[in-house]
Amino acid sequence: MSKWRKKFASVLNSSLEQKQVFLTGQKLLIYVAIVVGVIAIFSSLYRFDWAGFGPDSNKSVSVEEAIDPKNGAIIKLTKKTEHFQSGKTLWDWLQLFGTLAVPVLLVILGNQLQSKEKEIADTNLREESLQDYIDRMSELLLDKNLKNLAIDDPLRDTALDVARARTLSVLRRLGKDKERKGSVIRFLIDVELTGEFSLSDAYLEGAYLEGVDLKNAYFSNAYFKDAYLNGANLTNANLSSANLNGANLTGANLNGANLIGANLNGANLNGVQLTSAKLANAQINDGQLNSANLSGANLLNTNLLNASLSNAHLEGTHLEIAMLERVNFSGANLKGANLKGANLKDVNLKNAEIENTCFINVKNLTPEQVKQAKNWQHAIYDPKFLAMLELPSNPAT
Template sequence: MLSSADLSSANLSSADLSYANLSGANLSSASLSGADLSSASLSGADLSSADLSGAKLSGADLSGAKLFCAKFFCADLSYAILSGADLGGADLSSANLSSANLSSANLSRANLSSANLSETNLSRANLSSANLSSANLSSANLSEANLSNANLKDAIYTHKTKFPENFEPTKQQMHLIAPNADLRSASLKGADLSSADLSSADLSDASLKGASLSSADLKGASLSSADLKGASLSSADLSYASLKGASLSSASLSSAFLKGASLSSADLSDADLSSAFLSLADLSSADLSYADLSSADLSYADLSLADLSDADLSGADLSYAKNLNPEQVQSAKNWDKAKYENDFRAKLGLPPEPAK
């Protein structure tokens, strides 16, 4: 029985305390980094100045807990109950608080930069002077919250986000994530935009380095000259999107749908385009060196002056690709394992495809 126990300054890092009853316990200044406290009961506990960096607290009950100046960097607090908790001055940067209940919690001066607060209940919470820069507030409830002097620069929100009366997010330099949104030159580095609907949005010159856009709807969007280095776009719909001059080096575009997309002069070096659909895409002057194009569909794509050196073409479909020459193809790896129409196979010195 650990409820009401005195564990102040205890070293419990990486401990398995899932489902433990620690209600009312004194854990002030304790080391709980990497600990598993998922579904634990910590209601009314004192965790002031405790280190919970990287801890698992999903579904934990921290209602009314003393958490001021505690460290929750990169902790998982999804679905946690924190109603009425005192988190003044706490470090919650990059923490996952999605679907957590923080109603009436004290978060004054707390660091919530880059935190995931999607679908989080922050109604009547005190967020005065809190740092919410680059936080994800998609579908969050901030009704009646105190946001005086809070830093919300580059935080993202959706039409379903509820703000206090008369609050104007655009004046706080926040970014609306929605179809047709104007996100030109927006700073969205590392943002979680997976499954977001950004169809026809203007993201030209935006900073999206390391962002997650997997399964996002980006049909017809403009991403020209955007920085998408290391971003995840797997299974995203980028059909007829403009990515002219975009930087996509080391990005993941596996199984992405890029039919008719414009990728002219884009940097796709070392990108993962395995099983991507690039039929009719404009890849003229694109850098595809060292890219993984295995099983990708490049039929009818324009590859004029595209750099395919050391790209993996195993299983790729290059049938009827435009402005493609044998030298380009043979600078790639596994070029002989790709699919071409018979006329081009002859130029490559390959035998005709066997008749079906």
């Protein structure tokens, strides 16, 4: 019964959208007719010559010879003829415009209707794909009693393989449908399957996943480009080599998450929790990590070119041999962080806390940069840089 209701609702929505396109076309034709009518009435009332309604004459003079019946003499008769005729005026041009405009408008409206019908058909197809997926997954859960199968039961492994295949397939078929892709993941959360099988290689571009609970989920190599994950719980999730380019992760919890080799270029990570997260070899160019918590995180060899980490927590963070060129660390807490061998060209350390921060063998760091930070005298430097700062050999003590 519920399927029939869904189909009826789908047909009803389709017919309503088609009617809307038709009414839009009618309105357009009415507007054109009103404009033409107003111009015609105005011109006829005020009879401007240029409008084609005023007097416009074409005079001609002809001379004819005739015989006077009284004396037989030949006389000349002058005959004047005046023809009233308008040239090509505004009214004529309006008529021509109307003749050409109607078929053009019909073609435009026809194309709009076809485009809308295709859009409706695609939407209905995606909705059918989603409903079919949910129905089949529900059958799998109920008929195979998936939730109650023992962990070592071969039937359980088979059922989970089927569930994974169906999930990855429907996500690909949904294409760039942000809402329905989000619905697939929310369904898996509701039936408690997100931690049961791998969603590696899942296609989730632009998916709406705000506030979802995906802790311990496995999304290795998944495609999350431009996805909405703000406020999501991704604690201990596996996102290694995942593509999160441009994703919105504002306020998300990624504590302990595996982001090794992940692409976070241009991602919004403001206020994100990344305590003890693994970000080695990750790409975070132009990333926004203002006020983020990366305490104890591993960013070994991570690329943070042009990233902003103002007021971020980086206590004890591993940033060895990281690319930190033009990074904004203003107001950040780098106490005890390890930046050994990192590239610090044009880094902003204004008001950053760098007590016990390791700057040994860093590249492109200047005394002027360091002296903008707090407790710069108590950071750890190599002997050459200590001499440049005119500090004793062991300032950390």
